[in-house]
Amino acid sequence: xxxxxxxxxxxxxxxxxxxxxxxxxxxxxxxxxxxxxxxxxxxxxxxxxxxxxxxxxxxxxxxxxxxxxxxxxxxxxxxxxxxxxxxxxxxxxxxxxxxxxxxxxxxxxxxxxxxxxxxxxxxxxxxxxxxxxxxxxxxxxxxxxxxxxxxxxxxxxxxxxxxxxxxxxxxxxxxxxxxxxxxxxxxxxxxxxxxxxxxxxxxxxxxxxxxxxxxxxxxxxxxxxxxxxxxxxxxxxxxxxxxxxxxxxxxxxxxxxxxxxxxxxxxxxxxxxxxxxxxxxxxxxxxxxx
Numbered sequence: 298x299x300x301x302x303x304x305x306x307x308x309x310x311x312x313x314x315x316x317x318x319x320x321x322x323x324x325x326x327x328x329x330x331x332x333x334x335x336x337x338x339x340x341x342x343x344x345x346x347x348x349x350x351x352x353x354x355x356x357x358x359x360x361x362x363x364x365x366x367x368x369x370x371x372x373x374x375x376x377x378x379x380x381x382x383x384x385x386x387x388x389x390x391x392x393x394x395x396x397x398x399x400x401x402x403x404x405x406x407x408x409x410x411x412x413x414x415x416x417x418x419x420x421x422x423x424x425x426x427x428x429x430x431x432x433x434x435x436x437x438x439x440x441x442x443x444x445x446x447x448x449x450x451x452x453x454x455x456x457x458x459x460x461x462x463x464x465x466x467x468x469x470x471x472x473x474x475x476x477x478x479x480x481x482x483x484x485x486x487x488x489x490x491x492x493x494x495x496x497x498x499x500x501x502x503x504x505x506x507x508x509x510x511x512x513x514x515x516x517x518x519x520x521x522x523x524x525x526x527x528x529x530x531x532x533x534x535x536x537x538x539x540x541x542x543x544x545x546x547x548x549x550x551x552x553x554x555x556x557x558x559x560x561x562x563x564x565x566x567x568x569x570x571x572x573x574x575x576x577x578x579x580x581x582x583x584x585x586x587x
Contacts, residue, residue, distance in 0.1 A: 325568065327346060328350075330342075347445065348378075350569060351378045352378055352379055355378040355434070355436075356371060356374075358432075358433040358546075364551055370426065377406040377438070378434065381439065382438050392449070443577045447459055447579055450583050457516055458583065464511065465512075469502065469533045470536070472500045475500065476497050476501075477494045482496065483495040489548055490540075505533025506529045508529050508533075509527075524586075531578070536572070538574060
């Protein structure tokens with residue numbers, strides 16, 4: 298490659314990176330604002346943003362299913378996503394005991410899905426129809442609802458732990474893109490994500506560890522250094538798994554992005570993917586750390 302061509306490619310890569318980073322930071326910024334003002338009457342903003350992302354995310358998942366020729370109850374699935382995330386919000390915000398409210402919502406929504414299928418004329422597609430909605434429900438709203446469980450965790454300010462998660466996962470993601478696009482040579486799993494490299498993954502992990510140090514030093518989370526580093530490494534790696542999982546789904550559906558909602562990134566799922574698996578683990582850490 299000539300010097301001029303290499304320079305042009307580098308400039309193009311830089312423009313793509315700035316575009317991608319800007320779009321990602323914009324959406325993450327909206328989520329951070331929602332998390333910041335999640336107390337008192339302003340909690341309605343966090344409620345609205347989380348529900349909107351859950352709705353858009355599950356509809357994007359259904360778009361992938363439809364690309365595979367599946368029949369999807371989109372209206373019911375979207376409504377179920379909003380109802381369940383809302384139930385978890387109220388259960389967490391109001392500190393309702395034992396999770397009974399959200400469990401009631403979950404059982405009711407699953408029961409309603411079977412009733413809806415019972416009235417379908419094509420009984421031969423019952424398993425596929427039900428499995429499609431249930432898989433989307435588990436993948437998006439059920440996992441995403443843990444954002445409220447962390448946000449309103451009893452006895453501490455869960456907002457700082459969410460800020461820590463965003464720094465670990467999204468900070469590492471941007472560092473991964475910068476490293477992978479400049480020195481990335483060895484493909485990670487090309488059949489799933491052709492552009493991801495081992496160098497980028499290592500940069501991502503390094504970003505997670507740096508974030509762990511920042512959290513230990515400056516975040517009021519009260520974590521000892523070993524916990525902060527373990528969280529930085531563990532959540533970062535799990536976030537990378539979540540990113541690859543969504544890439545695998547898009548690859549199977551023959552789609553480049555979950556949607557064209559966000560310029561430079563794709564859809565809501567393209568931003569949420571690395572958070573969906575990490576939020577429940579972060580909540581589990583809070584429970585076990587006690």
